[in-house]
Amino acid sequence: MACGLVGLSRSAYRRPLKGDTVADPDRALREWLRAWAKDHPRYGYRRAYHDARAEGWVVNHKKVQRLWRDEGLRVPQRRRRKRVGSSTVDAPTADAPNVVWAVDFQFDADEHGRLIKICSIVDEHTRECIGGLVERSITADRLTAHLEDLVAARGAPAVLRSDNGPEFISEAMADWAGTRTGLSYIPPGSPWRNGYVESFNSRIRDECLNINRLPNPSRVRSAVHPSNGNRRLTERPDRMKGAAHQGHRVWPERAAVCTKQAIVKNSLHLQRRETTSACAVHPDGKRSVPTVEFNRERPRQFLQGDRNRIDSGGSHAPDSTVKHLQ
Numbered sequence: 001m002a003c004g005l006v007g008l009s010r011s012a013y014r015r016p017l018k019g020d021t022v023a024d025p026d027r028a029l030r031e032w033l034r035a036w037a038k039d040h041p042r043y044g045y046r047r048a049y050h051d052a053r054a055e056g057w058v059v060n061h062k063k064v065q066r067l068w069r070d071e072g073l074r075v076p077q078r079r080r081r082k083r084v085g086s087s088t089v090d091a092p093t094a095d096a097p098n099v100v101w102a103v104d105f106q107f108d109a110d111e112h113g114r115l116i117k118i119c120s121i122v123d124e125h126t127r128e129c130i131g132g133l134v135e136r137s138i139t140a141d142r143l144t145a146h147l148e149d150l151v152a153a154r155g156a157p158a159v160l161r162s163d164n165g166p167e168f169i170s171e172a173m174a175d176w177a178g179t180r181t182g183l184s185y186i187p188p189g190s191p192w193r194n195g196y197v198e199s200f201n202s203r204i205r206d207e208c209l210n211i212n213r214l215p216n217p218s219r220v221r222s223a224v225h226p227s228n229g230n231r232r233l234t235e236r237p238d239r240m241k242g243a244a245h246q247g248h249r250v251w252p253e254r255a256a257v258c259t260k261q262a263i264v265k266n267s268l269h270l271q272r273r274e275t276t277s278a279c280a281v282h283p284d285g286k287r288s289v290p291t292v293e294f295n296r297e298r299p300r301q302f303l304q305g306d307r308n309r310i311d312s313g314g315s316h317a318p319d320s321t322v323k324h325l326q
Contacts, residue, residue, distance in 0.1 A: 026063075029052070029057060029059065029067060030067055030070075030071060032055075032057070033048060033064070033073060034073070036051065036052075037068075037073045041075075044074075044075055045064050045065045045069075045073070046061070048068065049061045049064040049065075082188060083164065084164050084188060085162075085168060085169035086169075086185070087182075087183055087185050088184075089159055089183070089184060090184065091184035092159060094123075094124035095125065096125055097123055097125045097126050098154060098158075099125060099157060100123075100124040100125070100157060100158065100159050100160075100161055101121055101130070101159070101160050101161065102161045102196050102197035103119065103120070103121050103122075103160060103161070103162045103168070104119075104120055104197040104198060105117060105119050105120075105138070105165060105167070106201045106205065108205075108214070108220070110214050110215055110216055110217075111213055111215050112215075114136070116134065116136065116214065116220055117133075117134070117137060117138050118132065118201075118224065119132050119133040119134075119138055119146075120200055120201055121147075121197075122196050124196045127196060129200060130150060130154065131147075131150045132224065134217050134220045134221040134224065135217060136217060138167065140168075140170040141172050143173070144173060144176040151180070156181045157181055159181065159182045159183070159184050160181050160183055161184045161185075161186065161194055162184075162186070163188075163191070164185050168183075208223050208224055209224075
């Protein structure tokens with residue numbers, strides 16, 4: 001009558017809960033799993049399920065997985081600790097050549113399946129590949145030796161930007177950099193912080209590695225070496241020569257023009273500051289606010305004349321655009 005009043009069936013009322021049961025119904029299977037895991041310490045629950053079924057246990061894989069997890073029998077995963085390099089300087093803006101060099105590796109395989117490692121070094125201002133290596137293996141000592149050759153030929157950069165690869169964060173790289181150049185490491189998992197060399201590597205893979213059969217590293221070296229594979233960075237293609245009057249330039253030429261424009265702009269700014277900071281002196285010895293007259297017709301003439309001088313290769317600064325009233 002009591003079950004009828006509360007709307008509960010007698011079978012549900014009389015059935016004991018598993019949590020209140022003194023004897024665990026899965027006790028025998030748990031013991032078997034513990035003994036099996038002791039004999040096979042590197043096996044997982046899937047193999048344990050198949051062996052249990054082979055020995056006559058009537059159980060599915062979901063129950064074996066649940067009991068395997070409850071008993072703490074999961075195989076421990078050996079995870080490598082990620083090392084992060086310590087930057088010595090903050091990477092500045094690459095506003096001139098030889099300020100920031102970007103370095104990165106990429107991998108490929110020859111027609112026999114053997115590994116090929118490719119190192120690219122790019123000047124972030126000129127977007128020019130100034131060096132690189134193609135070897136089966138490139139160690140930190142081999143990389144620093146190549147960088148030493150580039151420094152002897154072009155001078156040391158202000159900053160060397162790279163990711164946190166083992167070659168870049170090694171003691172050999174830190175000892176080589178020393179007081180010669182600064183090291184700037186991008187955060188792990190953010191390749192866009194080193195975008196110029198990543199873009200260059202994608203061009204190498206798309207225009208060279210993916211469309212050629214590469215039997216050995218020497219063939220790859222001849223295909224991607226700066227003196228052979230990157231002529232588009234240093235020479236004007238035929239289709240661009242006819243459009244040169246429209247301002248189309250390859251990266252080294254564009255970088256040279258930007259540098260000259262920056263020099264002219266800074267020179268003009270300094271001349272204006274020097275002129276406006278000059279003050280007229282009265283006979284009584286007191287200083288007054290200077291009176292400056294700007295030539296409003298000069299700026300347009302300056303821009304056109306300066307563009308002509310830059311295109312012709314000149315780098316001298318324009319005349320002053322202000323004068324004092326006497």
